[in-house]
Amino acid sequence: MNRPPPVDTAHHPHLSGVFAPQRDEVDVRGLRVDGVLPDDLHGTYLRNGPNPRFDPIGTYVYPLDGDAMVHRIDLGDDGLRYTNRFVRTPCVVAEERAGRALWAGITDPYLPPAEEVGPDLAGTIRELPDINVIRHAGSLFALAESAPPYTLGSDLETLARDTFDGALPVGITAHPKVDPATGEMVVFCYVFEAPYLTWAVIAADGTVTREPTPVDGADRPLMIHDMALTSRYAVLVLAPLVFDPSALFSGGSPLTWHPDSGTRIALIPRDGGPVRWHTTDTFWMWHTANAFDRDDGAVVLDYVEWTYPGGFAEVDEPNRSTLQRAVITDTGVTRAPSADGAMEFPRIDDRAVTGRHRTVATIGRSGTADLVAGDADALRWFDVDNGAETTWRAPELSVGEPCFLPSSSGGAGYWGTFATDRADLTSRFVILPADDPGAGPVAQIHVPLRVPAGLHGTWIPRT
DSSP, X not given: OOOOOBOOGGGOTTSSGGGSOOOOOOEEESOOEEEOOOTTOOEEEEEOOBOOSSOOBSXXXXXXXXXXXXXEEEEETTEEEEEEEEXXXXXXXXXXXXXXXXXXXXXXXXXXXXXXXXXXTTTOOOOOOOSEEEEETTEEEEEOSSBOOEEEOTTSOEEEEOOTTTTSSSXXXXXXEEOTTTOOEEEEEEOSSTTOEEXXXXXXXXXXXXXXXXXXXXXXXXXXXXXEEBSSEEEEEEOSEEEOGGGXXXXXXXXXXXXXXXXXXXXXETTSOOOEEEEESOOEEEEEEEEEEOTTSOEEEEEEEESSOTTSOOOOSOOOEEEEEEEEETTEEEEEEEEESSEEEEEOOGGGTBSOOOEEEEEEOOSSSOOOTTOOSEEEEEETTTOOEEEEEOTTEEEOOOEEEOOTTSSOOEEXXXXXXXXXXXXXXXXXXXXXXXXOOSEEEEOSSOOOOOOOEEEEEOO
């Protein structure tokens, strides 16, 4: 198969403007601040996202394509520091040697031959640890979609592809969940062949205490992006977006939407008991906010619900998003919207994972700007107890996923995210007070280069 042509980056909405790849790597101290940095905020924010090392060839589908670049803001005793680094997988290293892209996008059937990439990498697909970044058991992981993560060093240098001493050879999800009470990290992984879906547990010390365990009842290869965790269950939402990798070679899509199948929810007992399955009306979900157990045995799940997976379904009706609450009992699933309007990337204070939470933050749209898919110009906060909503609108900015930043003194804390000015394409890290986020940032840390609009991040408090 011939090498495909380059993608027209200048006219691709997710390769230009605020999404344009950043090719420079820097490590800069002494950053400028507008406003006043909180004196009870100490730690490090990291964010991952797709960022092609070289101009792509064949196809480029955001957010599934693109090499990983991790960005870091460190609020340390010696001042402010910004660092960014590519995650250097073997694919990235090979392309850096060649000085150009060698792998096509994931929806393109082209795979590089041995004469271009050597026998070890010939015929392989590109590794994409570009979705999320977390720390667990002292290790920093750049996470991919159902693949082994890459560990990063203290300067964000790429250390190794991590299979957890061979216990998780196929990989883990990009959205593992850590139980604050036990320190356990619960993960899942989907594959194209039976058993299709497994789950596993990594203890607080990094050892795998439950090796990949098939989820009984998973009967076909589905894309499952996120999960939730309660004290008793791992919660997985199986929407009918079905994988067929062979379709690529006949010019079709590797993912097909089957809305007549319904959406299934699996409650997987963390003690290893039988899986509880429930089927409800068809919907699509990218991300959960949180889940918890009720005293009556029900499981409550908050998440952002979509009518269908945009970009992967041929549907004429508008695609609507809502912040949704599902209550799952022995008799079925009840779903009710908490709020609607354009939103994604739901986050809570991660210290409340598995327990009752009150506030869910998301990105949103002010309605004053014409934005491409995946972009946002507002942050929204929802009180799921009383229905109150707060919004911070910044139509001049492209804003990313909100992340909760705890106060070191026990105060209300803060929310933080990267934001980029649409006019001059300069970026900053904005810090908003959790007790009044609609008032806008108390501080904006200016970074020395543009941070492309991206995906998920984490806050690591300094202890």
